[in-house]
Amino acid sequence: MSIIVQKFGGTSVANAEKILAAAKRAVDLKRAGNQVVMVVSARGKKTDELVDLAEEITDTPSPREMDMLLSIGEQESVALVAMAIQKLGEKAVSLTGGQIGIVTDSTHTKSRIRKISTERMKKHLDDGAIVVACGFQGVDDEGNITTLGRGGSDTTASALAAALQAEECEIYTDVNGVYTTDPRIVPEARRIGTISYDDMLEMASLGAGVMHSRSIEFAKKFNVKLRVKPSFSFEEGTLIAPVGDDADRPVTGLAIVKNEARVSLKGIPDRPGVMSTVFSKLAARKIPIDMVVQNVVSGGKAEVTFTVPEEDLAATLTAAQQAVADVGSGTVTSGTNVAKVSAVGTGMRTNTGVAAKMFRCLADAGVNIQMITTSDIKISVLVDRDVSKQSITAVHRGFELDQPAPAAAHPATPKKKTDTKALQSAIVDRLGNMEDIVVSEVLHDDGQSRITIHNVQDRPGLCAEIFEAVAAGNFLVDMIVQNISENGATEVSFTVPRSDLERCLQTMSDLLSRLHGAYVSHDRDISTLSVMGIGLRTHTGVGEKMFKALADAGINIKLINTSEIRICAVVSREQGASGHQHLLAAFGLK
Ligand code: ADP
Ligand code: ASP
Ligand code: MG
Numbered sequence: 333m334s335i336i337v338q339k340f341g342g343t344s345v346a347n348a349e350k351i352l353a354a355a356k357r358a359v360d361l362k363r364a365g366n367q368v369v370m371v372v373s374a375r376g377k378k379t380d381e382l383v384d385l386a387e388e389i390t391d392t393p394s395p396r397e398m399d400m401l402l403s404i405g406e407q408e409s410v411a412l413v414a415m416a417i418q419k420l421g422e423k424a425v426s427l428t429g430g431q432i433g434i435v436t437d438s439t440h441t442k443s444r445i446r447k448i449s450t451e452r453m454k455k456h457l458d459d460g461a462i463v464v465a466c467g468f469q470g471v472d473d474e475g476n477i478t479t480l481g482r483g484g485s486d487t488t489a490s491a492l493a494a495a496l497q498a499e500e501c502e503i504y505t506d507v508n509g510v511y512t513t514d515p516r517i518v519p520e521a522r523r524i525g526t527i528s529y530d531d532m533l534e535m536a537s538l539g540a541g542v543m544h545s546r547s548i549e550f551a552k553k554f555n556v557k558l559r560v561k562p563s564f565s566f567e568e569g570t571l572i573a574p575v576g577d578d579a580d581r582p583v584t585g586l587a588i589v590k591n592e593a594r595v596s597l598k599g600i601p602d603r604p605g606v607m608s609t610v611f612s613k614l615a616a617r618k619i620p621i622d623m624v625v626q627n628v629v630s631g632g633k634a635e636v637t638f639t640v641p642e643e644d645l646a647a648t649l650t651a652a653q654q655a656v657a658d659v660g661s662g663t664v665t666s667g668t669n670v671a672k673v674s675a676v677g678t679g680m681r682t683n684t685g686v687a688a689k690m691f692r693c694l695a696d697a698g699v700n701i702q703m704i705t706t707s708d709i710k711i712s713v714l715v716d717r718d719v720s721k722q723s724i725t726a727v728h729r730g731f732e733l734d735q736p737a738p739a740a741a742h743p744a745t746p747k748k749k750t751d752t753k754a755l756q757s758a759i760v761d762r763l764g765n766m767e768d769i770v771v772s773e774v775l776h777d778d779g780q781s782r783i784t785i786h787n788v789q790d791r792p793g794l795c796a797e798i799f800e801a802v803a804a805g806n807f808l809v810d811m812i813v814q815n816i817s818e819n820g821a822t823e824v825s826f827t828v829p830r831s832d833l834e835r836c837l838q839t840m841s842d843l844l845s846r847l848h849g850a851y852v853s854h855d856r857d858i859s860t861l862s863v864m865g866i867g868l869r870t871h872t873g874v875g876e877k878m879f880k881a882l883a884d885a886g887i888n889i890k891l892i893n894t895s896e897i898r899i900c901a902v903v904s905r906e907q908g909a910s911g912h913q914h915l916l917a918a919f920g921l922k
Contacts, residue, residue, distance in 0.1 A: 531584040
């Protein structure tokens, strides 16, 4: 008999009528001959209300008590859902995270799953009951109630599906599936039929709230078949699978984080170990950082800017102050009224001119880009929060994301044929805990050079002009970073294959005649070291480990970029091979 996991989000169990409708789906599935595990979230806005209630009491609630409080939302739901199933004539048993046997670490409000025991669930299933499990919660080794972070019921569902080796995990929600971007922000967004794990993971991590990003990590790691479906109708929804429909398109979807914050550390020493110190302070607080841009200013002083979710800003500033004190010099500044807009697509790897096109869409919409970072599968820009909606709408239109890919002309075929099952189980065998980091490879590319344009007047259209010139020359750009401007001037760096360096420098000098006061520098001999895996940005420890290994080897980092599947550091070419060896050793891949 196959096991199917069905997860119902808050709006899908908001009232008695919806609870009965959810129960009916499970009952129908059971009567069709399946064993059914339901995972249920707190009803409607219950979790928000509990958060507000705590805020009325104190600004600094203890994380342990927050977990105790928030977990009751799910407990209410499961009892009601179990009653509804019983009313429809089937056996049902509701279970809390602890009763299921979901054991997590003790990082309250952001805990990670260590293990799940399936015994109790299996016993009830074999006894003919539908198991109704609380999403979002677990217990630590001491029996304290923990929660997995907001939106974490998706992760419970995907983890239970993995542990039970379920046939499929269905995520019922208040939209028809996964769209090219949030349909509540961009009404012309299109539902995607099948999206790849990597695209979905990156979109979720960059703000697509439809799925908790860690649920996609589980799905990819343990090969769980995930389907996002509407709870209000019987449409097919979106399948999340190894390869998506849009594999050959440069951009699969867009994501937005409206409440992003920017933090800069200025005047810090330019030497190995500084980034490692900064990262370790943030990782210790499990703060995921994004959009890391660093540059050397003058006199051996460097500066680094990155973004964090605004809710983590206070903790980030404390950690950054500690880092500055530890490295011996520097000041910390921050900015809030900003939003992060990202374009995601595994197809970006093989398409040129994607960045130029995105920057042109923004320029034509009159949007000034404050910062840029890219990785192999995403381009993120930081913009003024007030123009975030027009930014995402313009990019969506520019890439014609409302139109399906011409399917017949470009069948979505996997680039490399690999035995994913074997690969996954090899990875899983190495894991001590279910949510452990998976680092599968460390790569070394020593064929790149860096070009930087300094002192350019920051204005809408600047980056569009630069990268249109680059795209016209057919240069395959790997990394782009633009730093926040100071006194109206900014700095833009990118990498190109070394064999194209001279030609690209010529293109840039033609462009410079139009950019008053700007000048170009370059670094012919760089190496790019990449750590590959699943869930790398969310697992703050990966960056920490990578930068520490390089620092311990006396290697200075020049540029950084991150995605959920690759963290990449640029170092000098002469240190590339040694850096590679140190990273292989640090991640146990030697
Ligand atoms: P649930 O309570 O069912 O977990 P969520 O509110 O967490 O539901 O997620 C569903 C919401 O995610 C949708 O209502 C939609 O506004 C938002 N969303 C953001 N990005 C996307 C996207 N790319 N596709 C679909 N929905 C999205
Ligand atoms: N109830 C929790 C929240 O609102 C978990 C979830 O809905 O996934 O964040
Ligand atoms: Mg959700």
